[in-house]
Amino acid sequence: MRMGTRSRLCQQLSFAASLLTFALITVFLVLSTSQPANALPAFARKYGLRCSACHESWPMLNYFGQKFKDNGYQLMNDRDAPIWQNPSYWPITLRMTPSWRRESANKVAVDSAPTGEQRLTTSGFNLSGLDILTGGTLEKNITFLLVPSADEFGAFHFESANVRFDNLFHSPWLNLKMGKFELDSFISEKRTLTLSSSGGGYQLFHFIPVGDGNIFGQLGDNQLGVEWMGHSDNDRTRLSAALISSTDGNVDVPYGQNSYSVFFAGSQAFGAGKLGVQRIGGYAMFGQAPTTYLTSAGIPIPGSGLGNKTYSRVGFEGLFYLGSHLDFQVFTQHGSDSAWFGACFGDIITGTCDPANNNTTGVLPPGTRNPTWNGAFVETHFVWNPQFTIFQRSEWVRMSQQAIPGTPSNLGNIDNYVFGYRYNPFMTSRAGFALHNEYSWIRQRGTSPVTFTDLSTNSLMLGFDFDF
Amino acid sequence: MRTRLQKWSLLLGAAAVLALPPASCAQLTQYDLESRIGMESHIGSITGHAKDAKTAYRRYCTGCHGDLGDGNGENFPWVDPKPRDFQLGIFKCRSTPTGTLPTDQDLFDTIARGLDRSNMPQWSTFTKEERADLVAWVKHFSPRWVNEKPGTPIEIPPEPEITPERIKAGRDVYARVQCWKCHGVLGQANGPSAATLTDDLSRPIAAYNFTEGSRPKCGDTDRDIYRVFMTGLDGTPMPSFADNIKPDEAWDLVFYLRTLMSQPSKAKTMAKQLGLKPVDPNAPAGQQ
Numbered sequence: 001m002r003m004g005t006r007s008r009l010c011q012q013l014s015f016a017a018s019l020l021t022f023a024l025i026t027v028f029l030v031l032s033t034s035q036p037a038n039a040l041p042a043f044a045r046k047y048g049l050r051c052s053a054c055h056e057s058w059p060m061l062n063y064f065g066q067k068f069k070d071n072g073y074q075l076m077n078d079r080d081a082p083i084w085q086n087p088s089y090w091p092i093t094l095r096m097t098p099s100w101r102r103e104s105a106n107k108v109a110v111d112s113a114p115t116g117e118q119r120l121t122t123s124g125f126n127l128s129g130l131d132i133l134t135g136g137t138l139e140k141n142i143t144f145l146l147v148p149s150a151d152e153f154g155a156f157h158f159e160s161a162n163v164r165f166d167n168l169f170h171s172p173w174l175n176l177k178m179g180k181f182e183l184d185s186f187i188s189e190k191r192t193l194t195l196s197s198s199g200g201g202y203q204l205f206h207f208i209p210v211g212d213g214n215i216f217g218q219l220g221d222n223q224l225g226v227e228w229m230g231h232s233d234n235d236r237t238r239l240s241a242a243l244i245s246s247t248d249g250n251v252d253v254p255y256g257q258n259s260y261s262v263f264f265a266g267s268q269a270f271g272a273g274k275l276g277v278q279r280i281g282g283y284a285m286f287g288q289a290p291t292t293y294l295t296s297a298g299i300p301i302p303g304s305g306l307g308n309k310t311y312s313r314v315g316f317e318g319l320f321y322l323g324s325h326l327d328f329q330v331f332t333q334h335g336s337d338s339a340w341f342g343a344c345f346g347d348i349i350t351g352t353c354d355p356a357n358n359n360t361t362g363v364l365p366p367g368t369r370n371p372t373w374n375g376a377f378v379e380t381h382f383v384w385n386p387q388f389t390i391f392q393r394s395e396w397v398r399m400s401q402q403a404i405p406g407t408p409s410n411l412g413n414i415d416n417y418v419f420g421y422r423y424n425p426f427m428t429s430r431a432g433f434a435l436h437n438e439y440s441w442i443r444q445r446g447t448s449p450v451t452f453t454d455l456s457t458n459s460l461m462l463g464f465d466f467d468f
Numbered sequence: 469m470r471t472r473l474q475k476w477s478l479l480l481g482a483a484a485v486l487a488l489p490p491a492s493c494a495q496l497t498q499y500d501l502e503s504r505i506g507m508e509s510h511i512g513s514i515t516g517h518a519k520d521a522k523t524a525y526r527r528y529c530t531g532c533h534g535d536l537g538d539g540n541g542e543n544f545p546w547v548d549p550k551p552r553d554f555q556l557g558i559f560k561c562r563s564t565p566t567g568t569l570p571t572d573q574d575l576f577d578t579i580a581r582g583l584d585r586s587n588m589p590q591w592s593t594f595t596k597e598e599r600a601d602l603v604a605w606v607k608h609f610s611p612r613w614v615n616e617k618p619g620t621p622i623e624i625p626p627e628p629e630i631t632p633e634r635i636k637a638g639r640d641v642y643a644r645v646q647c648w649k650c651h652g653v654l655g656q657a658n659g660p661s662a663a664t665l666t667d668d669l670s671r672p673i674a675a676y677n678f679t680e681g682s683r684p685k686c687g688d689t690d691r692d693i694y695r696v697f698m699t700g701l702d703g704t705p706m707p708s709f710a711d712n713i714k715p716d717e718a719w720d721l722v723f724y725l726r727t728l729m730s731q732p733s734k735a736k737t738m739a740k741q742l743g744l745k746p747v748d749p750n751a752p753a754g755q756q
Binding site: 048049075078079324428 | 520523524526527528530531532542543546547582584585587589590591592593594595596597598601680682683
């Protein structure tokens with residue numbers, strides 16, 4: 001009897017100890033992950049709005065955030081001009097993502113492998129690059145964005161650097177921007193929720209057919225140029241046109257002597273009751289880029305490019321909401337390059353193609369055709385609540401015509417699948433912090449380094465994405 | 469056996485700890501809110517439902533107005549003026565007489581219009597249905613919406629033709645009802661009472677400066693300005709003048725206020741042609 005009583009007492013004490021231990025651990029975890037940030041996200045602290053006001057799940061914009069951006073990072077009220085801010089306000093945000101990653105490629109060139117290729121899997125802790133995002137208003141209706149960005153080794157470049165004149169002549173239809181900027185697709189790769197090596201970027205934003213020398217049609221790379229953008233008061237109708245140098249955003253005009261591209265985008269949003277505001281639109285990019293260069297001692301001279309050839313990218317984009325929890329982004333592309341690019345004339349400056357591919361003779365290799373392709377992706381976000389988002393993206397690129405006759409028709413085709421979740425333990429108007437877990441898989445046909453069979457890689461990442 | 473027991477106790481402990489935050493929130497106020505989750509709003513043919521706005525409120529509004537709608541969100545210490553306490557059921561921008569609840573349409577319009585000189589932006593990006601849901605959600609915070617009905621919107625007569633005489637008459641009204649005491653003789657919000665103004669919660673509040681170019685809080689049409697005189701801005705020192713100003717005089721005052729504003733207007737041009745002088749606080753009544 002006494003033994004039984006003692007046993008029950010021990011059990012009760014044990015229960016209490018377990019409860020206390022768990023509570024202490026929980027409190028520790030909560031406190032350790034909820035420390036106030038030392039600095040403040042630039043726009044959120046300026047206006048006192050939570051991340052979720054502008055971001056479906058940061059960094060992806062929602063309609064309100066898109067309108068804010070289109071107004072030149074202004075809410076169009078009396079708080080926009082920096083003169084109204086506290087003098088200590090500093091419009092700077094830093095973003096970085098320490099993570100653990102597992103990367104696996106099925107065919108890596110290995111000397112000791114019987115076929116010359118074998119699977120290689122690596123895991124470990126890693127860092128992303130660093131983005132220093134500074135932006136806002138210099139004065140009411142004069143906007144700037146400057147983003148010095150470092151890769152994971154600390155090498156900096158200017159990801160964005162532009163000034164925008166907003167609402168010229170008091171019209172939202174007249175906004176002019178000059179500098180280096182993101183092309184105006186409302187589905188933005190810069191604001192994608194996916195971060196892993198195999199799934200972080202949109203393939204269609206950077207697709208180049210195998211053996212192609214045209215690096216200039218990459219929608220996902222910020223470009224140097226000037227942009228007109230106009231929108232209706234409520235931002236439901238958006239139009240833009242940009243004239244850019246055909247340099248893929250590289251400074252010092254390293255390619256053609258006179259090579260430009262244009263990018264057009266337009267979209268229309270419409271209300272669909274409680275489903276939310278839907279947006280559909282399209283884009284078109286047409287450009288010229290050089291295929292021949294003057295040389296010095298046989299080496300191509302940067303900026304001397306001539307023999308412009310053309311390329312195009314056109315497509316549809318849509319953002320569809322099915323209530324406050326579920327949305328779909330749809331993006332399509334039909335791309336075409338000049339046969340010259342297909343034969344790997346074009347970028348011989350940075351080594352995409354052999355410097356010997358210098359179109360001095362003006363004769364296209366026999367039988368070469370314009371490489372063309374089609375592609376699409378569907379990205380889904382299930383926003384359980386503003387703090388927790390599950391996402392997936394499925395993307396496909398299919399060559400419809402290879403440049404060189406006899407090339408396997410599926411060479412370079414891409415399949416890419418990504419899924420994951422993003423959890424913000426807290427949400428304030430001061431800092432952004434997300435636990436990010438993602439898996440991605442990508443396969444490109446016929447591009448393994450030795451046997452030229454299918455190359456597939458997959459990535460698993462678990463990281464902390466934070467900005468402040 | 470003991471190990472199993474420890475596992476169970478750990479599991480129960482986990483459940484207990486996870487249950488703590490909701491339990492701590494389960495105060496009487498929360499209970500009241502839940503009992504009013506069926507609140508509706510009616511905007512034309514659209515019916516808004518409070519329960520459908522929970523996510524949107526959390527996404528866009530909680531940071532200032534707080535989870536309980538008491539205006540005590542995380543930004544409360546930093547923003548000025550302070551966020552509205554929805555639990556009080558008192559609103560500045562109404563079409564209804566002072567002291568009464570606003571109509572659903574009033575709240576609906578305020579959400580989209582935003583409130584200049586505050587941190588409330590223009591939330592014009594919602595669909596009408598989403599906005600109607602948010603109106604219902606705002607209403608569910610206050611028991612007033614259960615016990616009272618909104619006031620009847622005031623009648624606004626058609627706007628008369630602006631004339632120099634009306635502008636001068638408006639100046640007389642500005643002097644007679646002593647607008648200048650708060651707004652200043654030039655409309656620069658520097659009248660003798662301006663520094664002492666507080667809202668109903670005894671927090672300092674600034675009078676509207678007509679000259680700085682910002683939009684009037686409750687809309688910038690002539691009708692919007694007229695409405696403010698006649699309804700007052702509840703919760704602030706701006707009273708209703710419905711008992712002191714006749715409708716015709718209110719229109720005169722609207723025209724005079726337009727002369728003080730920095731935006732170009734017909735009234736401003738006329739005032740310049742007239743050589744209109746500011747009110748003289750020391751002038752005898754009727755002798756401006």
